[in-house]
Amino acid sequence: MSIISKVKAVEQIFASLDKEIASLQATSGLHCIAGCGKCCFKPDIEASPLEFLPYAFHLFLTNRIEEQYDLLLTRDNSTCAIFSPMKGSLVKGSCSEYKFRGLICRLFGYSAVRDKYGKTSFITCLPLKTEAAESIAAINDSISSGGSVPMMNDYYFQIRSIDPHLGTKLMPINQALKEAMEVVMSYYAYRLPPASGKLSA
Numbered sequence: 001m002s003i004i005s006k007v008k009a010v011e012q013i014f015a016s017l018d019k020e021i022a023s024l025q026a027t028s029g030l031h032c033i034a035g036c037g038k039c040c041f042k043p044d045i046e047a048s049p050l051e052f053l054p055y056a057f058h059l060f061l062t063n064r065i066e067e068q069y070d071l072l073l074t075r076d077n078s079t080c081a082i083f084s085p086m087k088g089s090l091v092k093g094s095c096s097e098y099k100f101r102g103l104i105c106r107l108f109g110y111s112a113v114r115d116k117y118g119k120t121s122f123i124t125c126l127p128l129k130t131e132a133a134e135s136i137a138a139i140n141d142s143i144s145s146g147g148s149v150p151m152m153n154d155y156y157f158q159i160r161s162i163d164p165h166l167g168t169k170l171m172p173i174n175q176a177l178k179e180a181m182e183v184v185m186s187y188y189a190y191r192l193p194p195a196s197g198k199l200s201a
Helices: 001-026 049-061 065-074 105-109 127-132 133-144 153-162 162-169 173-187
Strands: 082-083 092-096 113-114 120-123
Touching: 001 049, 001 105, 001 133, 001 153, 001 173, 049 065, 049 162, 049 173, 065 113, 065 120, 065 173, 105 153, 113 153, 120 133, 153 162, 162 173
Parallel strands: none
Antiparallel strands: 082 092, 113 120
């Protein structure tokens, strides 16, 4: 499967997830707190390279991939490289590449996990548990009644099915960004880049 085909497949999964999250938000009223980036400050966030293949491909198409790759090589901060924290704050900030954020970034706060016994538990952050307790209670009630929410397990399975190697490897998020860039740069090292009329994945 070509890089472009993989990027398109990942983007299709993201679009499906975004639609499902939008539906959940509409029915529950649950929304991230404006300006809150607390979850992005976690130093141990893990992701797979495949989640960031669309971002790496975008960097390649816009001739920024080598520049961003070099910045990653010299980065000594373990927080996500595409997160822009608010100066002086450890709980505020935003994603500089929101359109290209990874699967974990999309799922966290708006998905549930299923344990080995089939029990479904909604996963969200402490700020939302505090500020949106009623909305989360409504979601949990809906789950108990058989309602649908995005399932983390299912979306990771879909990602892995595109490329079992790149989609299964979980690693620190900046390492995942780096490996996604390496995959794209290696792929086009001896291939012509996409024609100008096919610059979008």
